[in-house]
Amino acid sequence: MELKESLEKIVGFNNVADDDFEIEAYTKNWGCPTVPRRPIIIVRPINKEQIIEIVNLANQKKVPIAPFGGKSNCIDAWPENVIAIDMTSMNKLIEVNEESLTVTAEAGMHWGELFYKLAKRGWTPGFRIHSLGTATLGGSVALCANGATGARYGLLGEQIISLQVILPNGDIINTGSSANPKAQKFQRYSYVSDLTGLFIGSNGIFGIITEVTLKIYPLPETYSYYGYQYETMEAAARTVYKIQKRSFPHGGLPVESMYLKLGEKSLKMRNPPIYAEGIIFPLVLAGRRDEVEFYGEKLEEICLKEGGPIKNIDLSIDPLKAWPKRKDGNYGLMMVSFCSNIPTLQVPKVGREFFKLYKEFEAEKYKIYPNLGFGGHACNQCDITFSAGLSFDYRFTETRQKTRELIEKYYELGMDLGLAPHYIGLLRQNVIMPKLGHTYELLRTIKKTLDPNNIMVPGLLVLPESRGEGKDD
């Protein structure tokens, strides 16, 4: 039986697409400077039983598969020549457990929908992914996303209690306490090694995540927004560090979000809702009204020791609504980000090194701009998820090539400076993976053991099979 016919038998005629134009629609990820990567066929399963059948079929026919959610990742975590499994139809809320303070949902659910459904019951997942509007739970677990509330909740992995995963051989497992079918999903570290962690940031190479169980928290009564400006990068970083230290262990202070935006005075930063030059530092507090007020005053004292308030800025604007209205001529500008963690106090040095590299590369000559500035969100281990995002004009082949070249140089520099990326993807893996030594060898061994047919997202993370598959221009 032909592949298409077999898949139609599993998911139904309307949930399989292989027209050339349908394929073309699925060839890209958010803002990546690559040429399109074409899947062979697209399927939309509606339950895990269908996924198991797809996995079994893939093994039988030796055709690779790759699941996807919102396709809003910015690291090109998207191989070609695969059966692309669209997970967005699997988007049910399964359980809000107020006893164990967890929520379980199908992997195709959008984050925003989860926020909304939890908020109606007085809860929040806390962790707030940047692509709140489009990313799905499963996709962001597979890429261990970061988020705006990292100062309190860390990277996504820290919020995960349990995963349900379909392995490359078609077996289905529940990680954490619920490995015992009689136990609830309430504890991640149970029975054996932390198997949940195996799948977080795995780029999907070890299995297809079908359900995600996350911690939940009472919805904050109030939010409070502050913004500060500093003369030097060091002063800003020291201030963030002082707050992080006082918040440690995380949750000690109601600091939800801190964003350290570093840039030379000559750089204009475009990322709303922030329009300012220099070194700026917005701070968001969330929690009970009395504690937010109390700590707001205390934190302000710390922040004003070395800096001053940002004037004329509304930090409470919803970033989704804050983008400027269209400016004609501003065409083709896409953004590719470089998100990697580094201890906060090292950020000024790192920021300068990246800025130096950017200047030396003469990137502006190729229409590549550092519109996101050099900075990032505070995380909860006295570290910062550092970003040196670039915007580039996708219309020009040379610009795309040069962007990739610069990004590779960024990754080389990042590894030399000791930055730790929390996700990899095709854009980074060739630079990063070979530097991981025995860790990488272990990863390969696990992959070979779990997926002897190499059907699950082949080419990602595990080299060298991937090299040469992406035909970038």
Place this chain on the structure above:
Amino acid sequence: MIKNKNLEKWKNEFYSCCNCGLCREQIDYKSGTYGICPVWEVYGSDSYTGRGRSNIAQALLEGRLEYTPRLIEHTYKCLLCGNCKEHCTWTGLYIDVPEIVKAMRRDIVDGGLELESLKKVDSNVEKFHNVFGKNPSEMTKWAADLNLPKKGNILYWSGCYNSFRYPKTSRSVVAILREANINPAYLGEEEWCCGGPQDANGQKNLSEELIKHNVKMIKASGAKIIITACAGCYHSLKSDWPKVIDGLPFKIVHISEFVAGLLTKGEIRFKKPISRKVTYHDPCHLGRYEGVYDPPRDILKTIPKLEFVEMLRNRENAWCCGGGGGATAVAFPELSNKIVKIRIDEAKNAKADSIVTACPFCKNTLTNATKNNMEVYDLPVLIAEAMDLEV
């Protein structure tokens, strides 16, 4: 082979798509999930979203893709509702997906491969100058006893739908205007289709021919203000016509804007209470395309005893009725029915007993879907009722 001559002109737009996916489904975490692309909501394929269409457009231009019968059908399975453009916020570019789709349709038409179902509509317009393919003399029946002048400062533009299918809407407009001591002029048989549906279908030449004729006739009438109750005509006259003819010597006003002005000035008033709980459906052509959101709401809130409620998705976020300016309802009625049902459910969830809209295309789609379980009003009809006018 279809050439991409028209598509080429829009390449800056579709090469600017960063594939963020905000054109597919966006989340307002305070009020819930907002579907953005109604066609995606029905079929579930990314190819229908703005980013999918941008990727397809790039592939066509780069020669990786050629039109097939299925791609042609796919190109017409877009409502042109503009919701993707409205929510294209990531790059700040508000990429004009409807114009990209229209350019693709123009290329298809230039290649002689327009959809059969729409060809029929366009051939009707070519022969009879209205989308229903009826004798032009039938078009003016609604005004037969009204003795409307051919010339005047203010002209009422009825449009195909309100002339043939909803004459009560046009008669209501005239009654309202007369209550304000305005006797509008009317072009009668010389009022040809506005050209909007043809422009949307890719029939640019036919559209331009209609526009040129209409402008000539309006100029001859001496009108300086054109009032219409059709959101589709309003958008066409206001935004499409100036692209064909520079410096139109008249102003276009939607009836909702005009009545809201009359109410503010105290030149008309409501006499009869309407004890209904109504919600307002924003027509895409009036709302997202032309930014007219408040006047219809202001009017409804002024009607005595009328309780006004909003649907979850309203104003810029309004869900299209599924009519797609008439084209989708004609070419893909099944798709249209699925989309309008979502909208009806939203009205029910708002606990409304009636839906008011300001566009005959929307009224048509909504009425067919409610199957008389819910009253669907075109705004002028409700206004006339509240003013206690004989229509």
